[in-house]
Amino acid sequence: MQETAPPTSGGPQIAAPHRELLDQVLDKWSLQVLDQLCGRPSRFNELRRAIPVVTQKSLTATLRRLERNGMVERVVVSSRPIAVEYRITPLGTTLQDLIDALLRWTTVNMADVERARARFDDEA
């Protein structure tokens, strides 16, 4: 059973695919899109207005990425003019609690973080 001896750490690190998924789903814009869509389905320009200040390009890219990862669904309403609605998926809702927890964490600890920053910037 000779294992390839762990060099320094005890266990395997975060697997690359897992880290990559978190990168795609927790980035700057995705957090805000998911937060908004957890509240209710939204149209493209509705999201643009709700999330200051995202550009069309970045919002499109973010929505495509979230759609590809199964977090949001893109529903085209063939009207005149065209309407597109974005909704959170069941898979996307499994992220909701985690995002809420992250936001709560920032709220609870922001003061401590700012103290730490002030201390660090002073020393420098």
Add this chain to the structure above:
Amino acid sequence: MQETAPPTSGGPQIAAPHRELLDQVLDKWSLQVLDQLCGRPSRFNELRRAIPVVTQKSLTATLRRLERNGMVERVVVSSRPIAVEYRITPLGTTLQDLIDALLRWTTVNMADVERARARFDDEA
């Protein structure tokens, strides 16, 4: 009590400082550094080996940022040659449960995500 009527959404979005903090603490390398340091304090080159494949520059930048935000502590052991140990702080440990939850989430849902990706890539 005239409120400034909410344009489309019901509440305020994620506050900029909160979002920024999450960006600094949940990025590609930070997650892995925190994950490693939650296990045990580590030396600089120990972290380098434990996290494939981070460069010196990126690791230094990540550690400085985490230190500035009060998540890790930098302890210089004045020996010959110099030794530096990085430890998680009490504030940093408050993130541990969240990171664990995020990693568990990826593990539980990775299969669904991959199915969603395959479906999306097929359609295209």
Add this chain to the structure above:
DNA sequence: CGGTATCCTTCTCGATACTG
């Protein structure tokens, strides 16, 4: 050992213009 400094490439992102 634990960095900094420099160069250089890569990629992101915003701005702008145009389309079905």
Add this chain to the structure above:
DNA sequence: CAGTATCGAGAAGGATACCG
């Protein structure tokens, strides 16, 4: 309305060299 296409600036990130 909901995008796509293109361009350019700037930041991120790797490679390399050097320092206390």
